[in-house]
Amino acid sequence: MAPATGTALLVLVAFVLPGxxxxxxxxxxHVVPVRNRSPFExxxxxxxxxxxxxxxxxxxxxxxxxxxxxxRRMYREESLGQLVGLGLLAILVVPAAxxxxxxxxxxxxxxxxxxxxxxxxxxxxSIPTAWDELFRRRRPALVRAVLTDGRIVAGYYGSxxxxxxxxxxQDLLLQRRWTLDAEHWFLKPAETxxxxxxxxxxxxxxxxxxxxxGKPAITAPKKKERGHQPPPKAKEPTSPAxxxx
Numbered sequence: 095m096a097p098a099t100g101t102a103l104l105v106l107v108a109f110v111l112p113g114x115x116x117x118x119x120x121x122x123x124h125v126v127p128v129r130n131r132s133p134f135e136x137x138x139x140x141x142x143x144x145x146x147x148x149x150x151x152x153x154x155x156x157x158x159x160x161x162x163x164x165x166r167r168m169y170r171e172e173s174l175g176q177l178v179g180l181g182l183l184a185i186l187v188v189p190a191a192x193x194x195x196x197x198x199x200x201x202x203x204x205x206x207x208x209x210x211x212x213x214x215x216x217x218x219x220s221i222p223t224a225w226d227e228l229f230r231r232r233r234p235a236l237v238r239a240v241l242t243d244g245r246i247v248a249g250y251y252g253s254x255x256x257x258x259x260x261x262x263x264q265d266l267l268l269q270r271r272w273t274l275d276a277e278h279w280f281l282k283p284a285e286t287x288x289x290x291x292x293x294x295x296x297x298x299x300x301x302x303x304x305x306x307x308g309k310p311a312i313t314a315p316k317k318k319e320r321g322h323q324p325p326p327k328a329k330e331p332t333s334p335a336x337x338x339x
Contacts, residue, residue: 108185110137113144116189123197147188225264228302229257235302236280237268242296248272248280249290250305264294 117140168177199206229251238248249268258265271290275281280303 109148110140110144111185112147112189113140113142115186116140116143116147116193119190119193120196123193143189143192146192147184150188150192151184223264225257228300234305236272236305237266238274238278238280238301238303239266239292240298240300241292242298246274246278247290247292248274250283251302254289258294264297266292266297266300268292 117136168180234253235251236248237251238246240246249272250270252269254269256267268290271284271287273281273284
């Protein structure tokens with residue numbers, strides 16, 4: 095039922111606003127934004143964060159014995175500066191802390207795997223696509239890509255590369271382009287190359303190889319070290335599956 099008074103509307107906004115702040119901070123730090131999300135889905139997600147934020151605020155105020163009469167007294171008697179400070183604490187500080195705790199939890203290499211194992215929950219449930227898992231590893235690699243027009247191109251994936259995340263933005267920016275030999279194996283970095291961008295719709299499959307230790311962007315790996323098999327002809331890409339080596 096829609097709020098019938100201005101006070102009820104203000105209470106509704108005050109309840110949901112911390113959730114929107116927590117969601118915004120999360121999407122700016124570690125959560126991949128989802129495009130074309132409906133207003134209802136956005137409201138549900140913001141409400142979820144708001145429940146967590148107000149739950150934390152309620153638990154934190156419990157030892158101090160705060161009651162509704164105390165809130166009324168603070169509203170009527172306390173200075174404007176104190177009220178603004180409490181409002182910022184509830185609307186900005188606590189939601190930012192919740193988002194930061196979620197980020198630390200996602201990146202935990204010690205506690206998170208152990209707790210998920212104890213709860214018998216697979217870690218992959220939090221990963222939207224295999225594409226995200228592939229580039230979440232953040233390891234340097236030489237990349238060979240088969241494109242929809244049949245071409246095979248290659249490049250170096252390093253610290254200056256950037257993969258798109260989520261189902262809506264699976265494009266790829268490689269740090270430097272590589273030239274290939276007649277068998278479509280890595281030959282050498284392309285001169286004066288400043289990168290290689292592959293749009294999401296142009297990629298059929300990807301192959302990732304460990305770069306040579308010590309000189310990842312200068313010397314091509316030897317075919318014998320990788321057990322290299324020549325790929326199918328460029329005009330007949332047979333499988334869109336991604337191979338990771």
